[in-house]
Amino acid sequence: MLIIKVGEFALIERFSRKIKSGPSVIKGPGDDCAVLKYDRKSYQLFTCDMLVEGVDFTRKDDPYLVGRKAIAVSISDIAACAGLPKHCLISLGLPRGTTLALADRIFKGMYETAAKFKVDIVGGDLSRSPRIIIDVSMSGVVEKKNLILRSGAKKGDIIFVSGTLGGSMRGKHLKFTPRVKEARYLTRNFKVTSMIDVSDGLVQDLGHILRAANAGALIYEDLIPLNKSAKGLSDALYSGEDFELLFTMPLKEARKLSAKRMDIFKPFGEITEKKNGIKLIDKKGRERTLKVKGFRHF
Amino acid sequence: MLIIKVGEFALIERFSRKIKSGPSVIKGPGDDCAVLKYDRKSYQLFTCDMLVEGVDFTRKDDPYLVGRKAIAVSISDIAACAGLPKHCLISLGLPRGTTLALADRIFKGMYETAAKFKVDIVGGDLSRSPRIIIDVSMSGVVEKKNLILRSGAKKGDIIFVSGTLGGSMRGKHLKFTPRVKEARYLTRNFKVTSMIDVSDGLVQDLGHILRAANAGALIYEDLIPLNKSAKGLSDALYSGEDFELLFTMPLKEARKLSAKRMDIFKPFGEITEKKNGIKLIDKKGRERTLKVKGFRHF
Numbered sequence: 001m002l003i004i005k006v007g008e009f010a011l012i013e014r015f016s017r018k019i020k021s022g023p024s025v026i027k028g029p030g031d032d033c034a035v036l037k038y039d040r041k042s043y044q045l046f047t048c049d050m051l052v053e054g055v056d057f058t059r060k061d062d063p064y065l066v067g068r069k070a071i072a073v074s075i076s077d078i079a080a081c082a083g084l085p086k087h088c089l090i091s092l093g094l095p096r097g098t099t100l101a102l103a104d105r106i107f108k109g110m111y112e113t114a115a116k117f118k119v120d121i122v123g124g125d126l127s128r129s130p131r132i133i134i135d136v137s138m139s140g141v142v143e144k145k146n147l148i149l150r151s152g153a154k155k156g157d158i159i160f161v162s163g164t165l166g167g168s169m170r171g172k173h174l175k176f177t178p179r180v181k182e183a184r185y186l187t188r189n190f191k192v193t194s195m196i197d198v199s200d201g202l203v204q205d206l207g208h209i210l211r212a213a214n215a216g217a218l219i220y221e222d223l224i225p226l227n228k229s230a231k232g233l234s235d236a237l238y239s240g241e242d243f244e245l246l247f248t249m250p251l252k253e254a255r256k257l258s259a260k261r262m263d264i265f266k267p268f269g270e271i272t273e274k275k276n277g278i279k280l281i282d283k284k285g286r287e288r289t290l291k292v293k294g295f296r297h298f
Numbered sequence: 299m300l301i302i303k304v305g306e307f308a309l310i311e312r313f314s315r316k317i318k319s320g321p322s323v324i325k326g327p328g329d330d331c332a333v334l335k336y337d338r339k340s341y342q343l344f345t346c347d348m349l350v351e352g353v354d355f356t357r358k359d360d361p362y363l364v365g366r367k368a369i370a371v372s373i374s375d376i377a378a379c380a381g382l383p384k385h386c387l388i389s390l391g392l393p394r395g396t397t398l399a400l401a402d403r404i405f406k407g408m409y410e411t412a413a414k415f416k417v418d419i420v421g422g423d424l425s426r427s428p429r430i431i432i433d434v435s436m437s438g439v440v441e442k443k444n445l446i447l448r449s450g451a452k453k454g455d456i457i458f459v460s461g462t463l464g465g466s467m468r469g470k471h472l473k474f475t476p477r478v479k480e481a482r483y484l485t486r487n488f489k490v491t492s493m494i495d496v497s498d499g500l501v502q503d504l505g506h507i508l509r510a511a512n513a514g515a516l517i518y519e520d521l522i523p524l525n526k527s528a529k530g531l532s533d534a535l536y537s538g539e540d541f542e543l544l545f546t547m548p549l550k551e552a553r554k555l556s557a558k559r560m561d562i563f564k565p566f567g568e569i570t571e572k573k574n575g576i577k578l579i580d581k582k583g584r585e586r587t588l589k590v591k592g593f594r595h596f
Contacts, residue, residue, distance in 0.1 A: 099299065
């Protein structure tokens with residue numbers, strides 16, 4: 001049997017089941033970051049993301065932006081747990097025929113992005129590889145009281161997203177700004193019950209929140225903030241890499257947030273019973289059930 | 299200009315120069331691990347290693363051993379700083395045509411090796427990739443007083459290696475046991491001035507120690523412990539991946555160590571003036587200068 005028959009998420013699930021974790025692990029596989037014991041007040045966050053030429057970027061993309069993305073996706077994972085990114089390692093696989101100019105430009109995108117977010121690049125591994133591969137692993141910290149996980153959404157919670165959705169395919173996946181500041185603002189000022197970054201597409205990532213909460217959702221087409229480059233609702237629902245914050249909070253908190261920062265954070269639905277699945281109310285008021293799908297490697 | 303003209307180490311040097319590190323970084327790029335502030339008594343260690351199909355292993359190798367190696371090389375880096383490995387993340391790139399049996403077997407090699415060394419696998423990233431790619435990033439801890447770096451060797455120090463050398467090509471690179479226990483024994487009982495794991499070949503890794511110490515070395519062919527599968531001295535000097543500990547200590551300490559554990563740790567040379575480079579005294583007593591070479595990706 002081939003792994004494509006099993007599918008990406010089932011394969012991760014299969015591997016994760018084999019792992020037994022020690023007492024220093026607060027949260028192992030299955031969230032945006034691993035959460036580890038650190039000190040009296042804080043947890044350490046730990047995440048990695050691999051970019052593969054031909055899958056996550058192509059040779060036509062500006063290598064500066066490819067390097068930028070490699071760092072930014074891990075920062076986005078730290079942000080999704082409401083933490084601050086601190087240190088990273090870079091494993092870089094390059095073909096023998098790579099020009100110095102190309103390597104320099106990838107690296108410039110990486111270190112300038114790291115510097116902008118006050119992340120120290122502390123080491124790495126350089127390897128020969130038939131295609132360009134960039135794997136960044138990053139650590140961060142989050143105060144225990146500020147940690148937000150994918151799990152924790154409750155029935156009746158309002159579902160929000162930051163920024164706009166559906167811009168990924170038209171370049172946003174290379175140019176997004178990780179929402180560190182916004183996540184810190186949220187966790188410091190509101191009771192957020194769950195959070196994830198949109199990296200597999202809105203519906204699929206909402207699916208992760210719902211699975212963890214054993215819940216369903218009702219969302220409104222009218223309220224989904226479309227990126228101006230999106231060609232239609234489908235881009236917002238299923239295109240992978242908007243790297244926006246998708247989060248939930250109780251109605252009372254949602255009212256407070258909406259009164260303050262409706263410019264960035266848009267409510268577009270609510271958490272319901274599991275049996276409802278994900279229901280969309282379209283612009284004409286008709287209801288339809290959405291299939292949980294989005295970007296999958298396998 | 300192509301990166302192969304620049305060479306692996308000059309390229310790493312080029313990238314490293316661009317990086318400015320904050321006050322939490324005790325040691326950034328250029329050692330076996332990054333060393334980061336952690337708590338009052340300990341540092342955190344952080345390292346990553348990428349294995350690429352066709353470079354570090356082939357489809358003919360047992361995938362269990364490939365998974366094992368992916369974890370073991372990072373454990374070896376932590377050992378080289380005399381630390382204890384704690385947590386790791388696994389980025390795994392797999393071709394679409396990968397069988398579930400193959401993926402399972404790679405993963406089994408990884409989690410059994412992690413478990414054996416009490417390393418928690420806390421997360422990862424699964425990606426589609428034209429070749430199998432495994433990048434493991436690992437954190438560890440080391441008591442401040444026990445940390446050993448590549449730098450610190452002094453003129454007159456005796457050079458030791460653990461185990462035997464030259465077995466890499468005949469399978470040791472897939473089956474070695476990382477020297478965590480041995481490194482802990484050394485740092486707890488002796489004054490070790492510098493340490494590295496042999497991953498690029500003895501001469502090249504000794505070169506790293508000498509560059510950091512601004513020194514040279516005199517080594518004796520007679521004293522280099524050859525692996526029984528080595529075809530000759532050249533395997534011991536230049537074949538990449540023995541993953542033994544290469545370390546230095548003052549003569550007085552060396553005498554103490556040799557009195558106790560000559561079974562594992564073999565003295566085979568001493569640190570000299572930089573101007574001597576690396577000199578080898580062969581079995582007939584003749585002296586020759588060794589070129590610093592070994593495994594390089596570019």
